[in-house]
Structure formats: structure tokens, C-alpha cells
Amino acid sequence: MKCAYPPEVLAGYMTGELSISSSDNVKRHLMECPACQEFLATLEENGSILRSFRQETASELAVAAAHRGAMSRIEGLQSKFGWTTIERFLFLGLRSPGYAVAGVLLLAALSVSLLGAIQQSGPVSPRAAATFEGNDTLLLPVGYREWVFVGSSIGLNYSTNPAAADRRGPQRFHNVYIDPVAYKHYERTHEFPEGTVMMLEIASAELKAEPGLQGSYEKEFVALEASVKDSRRFKGGWAYFGFSDGAGKLKPKAQPFADSAGCLSCHQDHAETDHVFTQFYPVLRAARS
Amino acid sequence: MELLMSGLPDKDASTGLTEIACLVRRTIAGDSTAFEQIISRYERRVLNLSIRLLGTPDDAQDASQEVFLRAFKYIHRLDVQKPIEPWLVRMTINVCRDLRRTRQRRWNTFSEITESNTQPSGDCGNPYTGLAGEQRRQILRNILDTLPERQRTVIILRDVEGLSTSEVAATLRLPEGTVRSDICRARLKMKHAIDQIMGGQS
Numbered sequence: 001m002k003c004a005y006p007p008e009v010l011a012g013y014m015t016g017e018l019s020i021s022s023s024d025n026v027k028r029h030l031m032e033c034p035a036c037q038e039f040l041a042t043l044e045e046n047g048s049i050l051r052s053f054r055q056e057t058a059s060e061l062a063v064a065a066a067h068r069g070a071m072s073r074i075e076g077l078q079s080k081f082g083w084t085t086i087e088r089f090l091f092l093g094l095r096s097p098g099y100a101v102a103g104v105l106l107l108a109a110l111s112v113s114l115l116g117a118i119q120q121s122g123p124v125s126p127r128a129a130a131t132f133e134g135n136d137t138l139l140l141p142v143g144y145r146e147w148v149f150v151g152s153s154i155g156l157n158y159s160t161n162p163a164a165a166d167r168r169g170p171q172r173f174h175n176v177y178i179d180p181v182a183y184k185h186y187e188r189t190h191e192f193p194e195g196t197v198m199m200l201e202i203a204s205a206e207l208k209a210e211p212g213l214q215g216s217y218e219k220e221f222v223a224l225e226a227s228v229k230d231s232r233r234f235k236g237g238w239a240y241f242g243f244s245d246g247a248g249k250l251k252p253k254a255q256p257f258a259d260s261a262g263c264l265s266c267h268q269d270h271a272e273t274d275h276v277f278t279q280f281y282p283v284l285r286a287a288r289s
Numbered sequence: 290m291e292l293l294m295s296g297l298p299d300k301d302a303s304t305g306l307t308e309i310a311c312l313v314r315r316t317i318a319g320d321s322t323a324f325e326q327i328i329s330r331y332e333r334r335v336l337n338l339s340i341r342l343l344g345t346p347d348d349a350q351d352a353s354q355e356v357f358l359r360a361f362k363y364i365h366r367l368d369v370q371k372p373i374e375p376w377l378v379r380m381t382i383n384v385c386r387d388l389r390r391t392r393q394r395r396w397n398t399f400s401e402i403t404e405s406n407t408q409p410s411g412d413c414g415n416p417y418t419g420l421a422g423e424q425r426r427q428i429l430r431n432i433l434d435t436l437p438e439r440q441r442t443v444i445i446l447r448d449v450e451g452l453s454t455s456e457v458a459a460t461l462r463l464p465e466g467t468v469r470s471d472i473c474r475a476r477l478k479m480k481h482a483i484d485q486i487m488g489g490q491s
Binding site: 007008009011012014015017039042043045046047049050051052053054056057058062063065066067069070071073074075077078 | 321325329333336337341346349353361429430447450451454483
């Protein structure tokens with residue numbers, strides 16, 4: 001049983017989507033058309049099922065969980081000062097002139113500082129990893145064991161007189177750390193930025209001290225040295241510092257080793273990448289691959 | 290004006306409006322307890338709509354949290370002269386649409402709702418009890434889920450939630466004519482699909 005009456009009109013008639021005159025037309029047509037009556041009845045049945053979906057509601061437990069979740073996320077958001085805060089500040093300005101002036105000033109200040117940061121792409125002053133007192137006295141860097149561990153070597157040196165080196169006793173472990181900001185920069189650009197600090201922690205080695213124990217291990221810390229890249233302060237670009245006071249203790253600050261100590265020249269001559277022995281540290285090679 | 294609230298006591302719309310405006314201002318001033326009151330008022334509305342739009346209570350939980358988080362972030366954009374609910378409903382629809390897109394669940398919108406996570410309403414007036422009725426409900430859920438995004442949203446607001454056509458249009462910021470034709474088209478599509486399935490079985 002088919003009828004040519006437009007079905008969308010029937011679909012709209014059901015819930016009063018039609019104008020009064022169209023609605024009256026449908027009413028008249030329905031009185032004489034069983035096919036359309038049936039069509040409409042099915043539509044209404046579907047409508048009734050859809051309405052019944054309304055009864056499916058979240059349980060109180062689910063409501064409580066959603067409430068807790070929303071509040072904890074909002075608290076997390078409140079602890080951050082983000083763009084929303086700035087936006088809100090500016091937005092409120094549209095309603096109050098006092099806020100607007102403050103908002104514009106804030107934006108101006110932000111732009112200036114942002115611009116300044118962008119323009120400072122040349123040699124910059126060292127960052128927090130190295131703190132100097134006066135021109136060249138380096139304060140002992142703190143927390144370097146939480147930096148990136150570059151690697152370890154045993155008895156590595158470029159001594160021109162190996163026999164003399166042997167007389168110094170058993171070989172020592174060299175553990176090297178780099179400050180994380182410099183590491184990230186190196187990873188990205190394959191260059192060590194101005195301000196890079198690397199720490200060299202030297203430990204004595206113990207060899208097969210017990211029967212049945214093979215190999216060697218670190219025994220005691222014996223020295224702590226630092227290298228800093230800062231071409232504004234140091235002629236060669238890098239400087240090297242020793243924090244051991246000679247009596248097994250650490251000094252709180254150190255002057256750079258004199259050129260005669262040979263640190264700079266050795267690093268200059270033998271290190272693969274900008275005074276850093278990347279050839280001995282797979283970690284640094286991996287970072288740039 | 291008839292408000293969209295289906296569950297909120299809205300005897301006096303203008304009183305509700307000033308009350309909400311006050312809560313909004315307090316929220317902007319940094320009082321998060323004020324916002325918690327807003328959440329308490331509208332969380333059922335948002336969560337239930339999310340369940341209808343997403344079909345799964347877990348996703349609906351995520352959506353409702355996201356809605357209130359966004360609402361909190363952008364509360365200053367709300368015009369307090371206007372009711373907050375359509376704003377929240379709109380946000381819920383957008384959040385659910387994004388979630389649906391990312392999760393790509395195209396089937397069984399309502400099928401994951403089980404008795405354990407929904408409450409019986411105590412209303413026994415449903416005429417579609419029994420196997421055929423349940424089957425038809427299930428088919429309708431599935432068809433609803435396959436409708437084009439806008440038609441689906443319109444049908445959920447109009448036929449499931451029971452908003453008026455003008456309320457749906459205002460909420461979705463669509464012309465009433467568009468909403469009307471979406472409603473008619475969607476109803477016909479659903480009927481056509483049901484006729485095919487049920488007709489093929491008998």
C-alpha cells in the first residue's frame with residue numbers, strides 16, 4: 001500500500017514541525033488514507049522508543065565520579081599560569097577600561113621580553129648550570145648527578161710519558177655528566193651551546209680484591225672536575241676547573257686550571273667535537289644520530 | 290522563555306539567571322567553590338547528554354570532565370545575561386563530537402549501557418517490552434549511531450531529550466528550517482532502515 005503524499009511532511013507533522021495550514025492539510029489527508037496512517041503510526045512508535053532512551057541516566061555513583069574528576073582537573077589547571085589566565089585578563093578588559101589598560105601593558109611587556117629572547121641567538125651568557133663569582137671563579141655546581149650521564153672510561157689519558165702515568169698507581173674511573181639544557185641543545189643542533197657544563201667525577205679503581213671476583217670497580221671518589229664553555233670569559237672558549245682540595249675534600253669554588261696544565265690544549269687537539277671527547281662516549285654520538 | 294533544563298528546578302528563570310551570574314562572577318574572581326556549585330547543578334545534564342551522544346559511560350565520564358574543565362577555562366567568555374545551559378550543552382556536543390572522532394566508534398551507540406550502570410527510572414510506561422520491542426530498540430540505537438553527525442545530534446536533542454525545535458536551533462545555532470529538515474530526514478531514514486530490517490525478518 002503506497003501513497004504519493006510526501007513522507008517528510010508526515011515526519012514533520014508528528015511533532016508539530018509544520019505550519020498550521022500544512023498541518024490541517026495532513027489531518028484531512030490522513031482521514032482518508034490508511035497507508036499514511038500506518039506510516040505515521042510507525043514513525044510515532046519510533047519516536048516513543050527514542051523518548052524512552054531518556055530514561056537511561058547516569059547512576060549517582062557515575063555522577064559523583066565525574067564530579068570528583070572535574071574538580072581535580074580544575075584544581076590542576078588552577079595551579080598553572082597559562083594562556084587562559086592572560087586571555088581571561090585581556091577578555092575582562094573588554095568590559096572594564098582599567099583592566100584593558102593593564103591587559104595591553106601586560107601584552108606589550110610580554111611581547112618585548114619574547115622578542116628579546118628571540119633576538120638573543122648569538123653568544124649568550126651561561127645559564128644556571130655554571131655560576132661564577134667575579135670573572136672566572138666557578139662555584140661548585142650542585143645536583144650534577146641528576147644531569148645526563150655521558151659515560152665512563154678507565155685510565156684514559158693522552159700522557160706523552162706512559163711510564164710516568166703508570167707510576168701514579170692503578171687506573172681511575174672517569175664518570176662524565178653534562179647539564180641537561182646543554183644536552184638537549186646538543187641533541188637538537190649537534191653543537192655544545194655557550195654555558196655548557198660537563199662534570200668529571202673521578203673514582204679510584206679496585207682490581208679483583210677478592211678471590212673469585214673478576215674485573216674492577218669504583219672504590220672511592222678522588223676528584224671532581226668541571227669544564228665550562230663560555231667564550232666571553234675564556235680565551236680558548238672552554239675552561240677547566242678542579243674542585244679537589246688535595247685533602248680528599250671538595251672546594252666550594254675553583255679557579256680555572258692554568259694553560260700550563262695542558263687541559264685546554266689537549267682537549268683542543270684530541271677531542272672530536274668542540275673540545276669534547278665525543279669519540280669516547282656513545283651516548284653523545286647517539287644523541288646526534 | 291522555556292529553558293532547556295530537564296532536571297533543574299527552573300520555576301523562576303530570571304532568579305536562576307542572576308544566581309548563575311553571581312556564581313560565574315565569583316568563579317572569575319577565583320572562587321572555585323562557586324564553580325563547584327555550577328558543576329553540581331549541571332553535571333547530570335552534561336553526563337546524561339554525553340551518554341546519549343557517546344553511548345559508553347566511560348567515554349561520557351571523560352567527556353563530562355572535559356566539558357567542565359573547558360567551561361572553567363572559558364567561563365569569562367560566557368555572557369551572563371544569557372542562560373548558561375545552552376552554552377554547556379553546546380560545549381558537551383563539541384567535546385563528544387571530538388571524542389567520537391578520535392575514538393572512531395561507529396557502532397552500537399547505546400549498546401554498552403547496561404542495567405548496572407544506568408538507573409531504572411521506575412517508569413513502566415514503555416510499551417515496547419518483550420523481545421520484539423527490545424530488538425526494535427536495539428536496531429534503533431544502531432541506526433541512530435550511523436546517522437550523519439548533525440542529524441544525529443538534532444535527533445538526540447529533539448526526540449531523545451525532548452527539546453523543542455526552536456531550542457535545538459538555538460542550542461546548535463542553526464536556522465530552525467535546517468533543524469526541521471534534519472529532523473524529518475533523520476526520522477525517515479530511521480524508519481526506512483527499521484522497515485528494511487524488520488520487514489526482512491518477518
